[in-house]
Structures are given as C-alpha cells and as structure tokens.
Amino acid sequence: MDPVAVPSPAQGPVIPDFGGGGCPNDATFCWSWVRENWGSQLVPHLVQHIYITAIAVMIGLVISLAAAVLAYRLSWFEKGFMAFSTVLYTIPALAFFLFFVPITGLSLLTVEIGLVGYTFLLLFRNTLTGLRSVPPGAMAAAAGMGMTPREIFLRINLPLAVPSIMAGARIATVTVISLATIAADVTPLGLGELIFTALHTVFRTELIAAGALAILLALVADALLVLAQRAATPWIRVRRGRTA
Known part of the structure; x- marks a missing residue:
C-alpha cells in the first residue's frame, strides 16, 4: 500500500476553496463567488426570506387589527392583550423559537409562530392609537349625516387610522x-x-x-410600505399641498 501523501512545508498552507472561482477563505470579499452562486444560493434564500416575512406580517396584521377593534370597543380587552403582546416581545428570539420546537418540531410553523408573536405589540398598539386619534368632530359630522356606527368605523375611523397602522407595519x-x-x-x-x-x-x-441582502431587503420593504401608505391616503397629499 502506498503511504498517504503529505504536502511538504515548502508547498505552503492549504487554503480552502469554496467553489467560487478560486476564492480563498481569507479573502475579504469575492465577486466571482457571488456571480456563480447568485441563482443557485442567494436568490432562492432571498425568496424564502421574503416568503417567511410576508406570512408573519400578514398573519400578525390580521390578528392585531381584530384585537385592536375589540380593544377600541371593549376597554378591558386592551390591558389583557397589551400585557400578552408585551411579554411575547420581551422574550429573547432564539429562546422563543426553541420553546415551540418540542410542540411543532424544526419546521416553518415553529418559525412563523415566533415571528408572528413579535409583531403583535407593534401592530396592535399602532392600530389602536390610529383608531383613537380620529377627531371627534369628524365622527360627529358623520353621525349627523346619518351614518351608522359601523359605517363611521369603516369609512371614517379605519381610513384615518391607516398612517398609524402602516407605521406599525413598517417597524x-x-x-x-x-x-x-x-x-x-x-x-x-x-x-x-x-x-x-x-x-x-x-x-x-x-x-x-447574505447580510447585505438582508439589509437591502429591509430597506426595500420599508420603501414599498411608504409608497403603499401614500397610495392609500391620497387626502394627506392634498392637505399638505393646500398648506404648502
């Protein structure tokens, strides 16, 4: 049997190659690795990240909106849900995720439960603040026009609360x-x-x-939500134009 070949010290240290066109381990940044792995690694994981984020924010928004409506009408519900959401928000992230592993396993469901829990405090508080910030005069005028309480809520309270809701959604x-x-x-x-x-x-x-893509994703998502808020609240632009 031939002996195992051992590289001589004269050959120098062996530097790992991560399959990026000869990118060495000690390189600060290697564009060739990014180009070669853009479609096979970076983009698929970016899409996964967007998918995970969208599910958590949408579910959190639906639950928080429903909870804020209840709290708007039932003052006792506000304290309970606020305390619940505050406790969830203060739990360390990794501990929060690991808590559900024995129940739901190492799955996407485990991740989503934790992420949704972190959205409650931000979305609930901003939504409730927006609903309560509607000027009483606007509600009185709507009632004087013959609107029902449901119509006032859907056509006055909810639209005027959109800026506050969107601010919570951005965070x-x-x-x-x-x-x-x-x-x-x-x-x-x-x-x-x-x-x-x-x-x-x-x-x-x-x-x-990967870190740069995560930062870029956060910036792009925030910008898109700002544009969505402006599209959903055209009266704010009109008011600012009149006061300018």
Missing part, C-alpha cells in the same frame, strides 16, 4: 426580517441559513453577501 416588517435570520438557527431557511453557514466556515464573502 414590524423590518423587525421580522432581522429576526428571521436568527430563526435559521432553528430551521435552515432564508438568508439566515447562509449567514450561519458562513459563520461556521469563516467564509466572509457568503457572510457579507
């Missing part, structure tokens, strides 16, 4: 995007999977690329 979305990276330590999904893999292999290019 919740950015929060979920960041926490979804931590959730990858429980279930390997999204950009967090690439980040944790890069941390274990000390591959800076993958770490920087």
